[in-house]
Amino acid sequence: MEQKTIYEFGAVYRDTFRVTGFYFGTGEKTMCVVGSMRGNENQQMYACSLLVKRLRELEEKGRIAEGKEILVIPCVNPYSVNVKKRFWTIDNTDINRMFPGFSEGETTQRIAGGVFDVIKEYKYGVQFASFYRAGSFLPHIRMMKTGYENVELAKQFGLPYVVLHNPRPFDTATLNYNWQIWETDAFSIYTTNTERIDQASARQAVEAILCFLSKQGVIRYRSHDGYISKVIESGDLISVRAGAAGFFESRVTVGEEVVRGQLLARIMDPYTNEAKCELISPVSGVVNFLHDGAMTYENTAVFKIIEEEE
Amino acid sequence: MLTIVTKAALPVGEELKIQKNRLEPSGGGGGKRISIVTGIHGDELEGQFVCYELGRRILEHPEYLHGIVDIYPALNPFGIDTVTRGIPAFDLDMNRIFPGREDGDMNEYIASGIIRDLEGSDLCLDLHASNIYLTEIPQIRINELHRERLLPLAKKANVDFIWVHGASTVLEATLAYSLNSRGVDTLVVEMGVGMRITKEYGEQMTDGIFSLMRELGIWTGPVAEVRKPIVSEAADDVLFLNAPCSGVFIKDRMHGVLLEKGERLGRIVNPLTGGLLCEVKAPASGWLFTIREYPMVLEGSLMARILDGKRYAQQRSR
Structure with a gap:
């Protein structure tokens, strides 16, 4: 393993801003894995740290194929993590809305550009991503439909679901989108949480990457084959929205199988604790997303359900 | 109503x-x-x-x-x-x-x-x-x-x-x-x-x-x-000037002025050491229509936008 600073700049009152990369093996730029880009993505960085540990062990045992290089970047934005701020410290911009970056541009454009210059030529790109809305996910691979997406390859991670979605305007400035445009096979892995660490789903995500690398002949690793992934369109996920604002009391957990007509949650009046509304599952299926705030706003999608096939 | x-x-x-x-x-x-x-x-x-x-x-x-x-x-x-x-x-x-x-x-x-x-x-x-x-x-x-x-x-x-x-x-x-x-x-x-x-x-x-x-x-x-x-209307009309280093920006010029090539807009200084870190200068002559107001800057922070001097002169002469 070789640890390198892949991008840095100085500041007057803080330590130098550094993005650190961990290299395993040498040769063809085969896979790059990126962890937290936002200051609250603790789970994403944690998963990367587990991956660094596992790859180091595999490398020491000589199990990384000759001529293959893997790069892991646990954290692109240590400045924000260290002050517990989600976006960039000074101007609140989002590094994951700055790709492919610009070396002569503003600070976050420069960070995105400096990092992208290092990672754009890898054959496979994986980002541990987070959702803008607070909640828990069933671990899955998410891919944008850019015309370059390789769904069959995504199935080789062996996670239960591959979710496809059409890019929205802001997606065109994300890492995943730009990786695809630069002909990297790019995948976003969503694990259960963002701020809080969920060890089990982090381990599952790391196992998925090792499973994928093993199937591509990049590492020699005895992994189980994982799941036969089911491919779904994000538009086919069934949203259940809060019919009122108030305390959110869920009756189910993420990953749980639910049946049509089942009580999913109650929204309670924050003054009187009377039920303002009950949320009933419109379909039978698996809970893919669960809102995890104590309160909800009206009309917020608090559940997303993968409908079971007839 | x-x-x-x-x-x-x-x-x-x-x-x-x-x-x-x-x-x-x-x-x-x-x-x-x-x-x-x-x-x-x-x-x-x-x-x-x-x-x-x-x-x-x-x-x-x-x-x-x-x-x-x-x-x-x-x-x-x-x-x-x-x-x-x-x-x-x-x-x-x-x-x-x-x-x-x-x-x-x-x-x-x-x-x-x-x-x-x-x-x-x-x-x-x-x-x-x-x-x-x-x-x-x-x-x-x-x-x-x-x-x-x-x-x-x-x-x-x-x-x-x-x-x-x-x-x-x-x-x-x-x-x-x-x-x-x-x-x-x-x-x-x-x-x-x-x-x-x-x-x-x-x-x-x-x-x-x-x-x-x-x-x-x-x-x-x-x-x-x-x-x-x-x-x-032309893409290359506007020059973007970004901070060459991190520090505290002390502004010399106000927005709306005409700048000569090489003219100083301000300085980036280090209050901890009392040192000058760099001078921010106009890369070309032009009209300063955006200027940095917030003093704390990091490398890359936007400092100014300048409309190309020739374009400015052309339009003003019409």
Whole structure:
């Protein structure tokens, strides 16, 4: 393993801003894995740290194929993590809305550009991503439909679901989108949480990457084959929205199988604790997303359900 | 008449309401409609004075009003209340969620309600200040896709500068793009600085709105003569100047001045050591229309935008 600073700049009152990369093996730029880009993505960085540990062990045992290089970047934005701020410290911009970056541009454009210059030529790109809305996910691979997406390859991670979605305007400035445009096979892995660490789903995500690398002949690793992934369109996920604002009391957990007509949650009046509304599952299926705030706003999608096939 | 454009219930004893004030002739009678919106970014307050001043002047002379003036002073009331640029609790830039969705989350629902209410306007002005980091000359920015329709209107708006910029996919989620693509001519105004009101610019912009209202037949009272703006349409007209190092910026020059090549705009210094870190100099001669206001800078922070000197001279000589 070789640890390198892949991008840095100085500041007057803080330590130098550094993005650190961990290299395993040498040769063809085969896979790059990126962890937290936002200051609250603790789970994403944690998963990367587990991956660094596992790859180091595999490398020491000589199990990384000759001529293959893997790069892991646990954290692109240590400045924000260290002050517990989600976006960039000074101007609140989002590094994951700055790709492919610009070396002569503003600070976050420069960070995105400096990092992208290092990672754009890898054959496979994986980002541990987070959702803008607070909640828990069933671990899955998410891919944008850019015309370059390789769904069959995504199935080789062996996670239960591959979710496809059409890019929205802001997606065109994300890492995943730009990786695809630069002909990297790019995948976003969503694990259960963002701020809080969920060890089990982090381990599952790391196992998925090792499973994928093993199937591509990049590492020699005895992994189980994982799941036969089911491919779904994000538009086919069934949203259940809060019919009122108030305390959110869920009756189910993420990953749980639910049946049509089942009580999913109650929204309670924050003054009187009377039920303002009950949320009933419109379909039978698996809970893919669960809102995890104590309160909800009206009309917020608090559940997303993968409908079971007839 | 005050009305609620759209609203949503909040968890604890409150509703989020987007309000507008409709000013129209006492007998009604139709006429064209202009909509003035501001406050999408909660830290941009320059539009507050414009909304007040517009309403005040109309109420002073209602006899000149022959159409509808809709004033929406706070599209993001939570942002304004919490001195936050985006939508607090969601960390979302409200100007990246349009046109919204009727069946979407609260913010998307609110955005769709705003679009629905603005549709049917003959002209909309979306008033922004700059953010808290930069000070801007009063200007209108136009997406090149809508240049033909908007440029003649922008020239009557009493701004100093019109910047026709390239199309960008990311900007397709803005209010202005959504309205322009629905056939509602919408001008985006940038002026002044975040978190402050520059009264002089507010009065200039209010004069511009009256000029546009007269053009549309909404206002028949006297209006001030409008400025002839500098228009930039070529991509390489504008130079962006970024901080070469991190430190504290001490500004020497004010926005609106002409700069010679190599002229110093300011210095980046280190208060800890008392040392000069670097001088920020104009890379070419030109017109300084944006200048850094917030002193703390990191390497890459935007320091200035300069309109090419030749382009400036060409336009001024016309």
